Amino acid sequence: MAKEIERKFLIKGEAWRALAEGTMYRQGYLNSAKERTVRVRTVGDKAFLTIKGITVGATRAEYEYEIPFADCNALLDDLAEKPLIEKKRYKIKQGEFTWEIDEFFGDNQGLIVAEIELTSEDQKFDKPDWIGDEVTGDPRYFNSNLIKHPFTRW
């Protein structure tokens, strides 16, 4: 079990694309209720099941377990809520921090967001030029909500 503190931002321009290769993610929810989110996803050639509790401030309980890749694909195809989320994730190291940029496809095509993980809610960090407006508290950008109300229908 670990606590995660994340802040989320929109992206400006294309300069970030030169800084990282991306990895494909394919994911779906076995429960998208915020009290007990259960997510399954493939990350490149690995697969994980992740359970998250309710968010208190910017802090959320998280439990993650690696599962067999073939199981995960069957769970995504047969059991998970639809539509699935498909995205390419780019990790860009800037000083002591790593920005994670998600470029969405499918029903969320056109959406690109950047996340940074912090060790406390008030920790200071530098914003690269390609970081835009903060959307941390905006529920439209929660992964679970991008299934129910995808970006192309906003």
Add this chain to the structure above:
Amino acid sequence: MAKEIERKFLIKGEAWRALAEGTMYRQGYLNSAKERTVRVRTVGDKAFLTIKGITVGATRAEYEYEIPFADCNALLDDLAEKPLIEKKRYKIKQGEFTWEIDEFFGDNQGLIVAEIELTSEDQKFDKPDWIGDEVTGDPRYFNSNLIKHPFTRW
């Protein structure tokens, strides 16, 4: 992934108690929707997360993963739907089959059911004297429903 075929019966009398020691189970659901049931439970000193799909006939897709015992207790206490199910399970071998008897506590105190796992839906088996009426198809006895409508309130 494995398919399971189970038949469930009520119990008659107390003769079965002399045939096995029991093991305590404590379990709850992260999703009790029948399309994608997600269960966490402790079995003695071990812990498991189990995902099941929708039942077709007496057959159901099942995926089970062992997880850390401390994680499971935190998931049960903090995240799982309430009330939890607490029961003692007795395994009684009879010829080639093993009967699993569940004696429930808490809100389901007084309920005792026996299950047998088969390799095909029409496989033959002997019924011990202490096996009563079959309740395989009765949704009241599904573990997920024993949370929403516990035995003591029937």
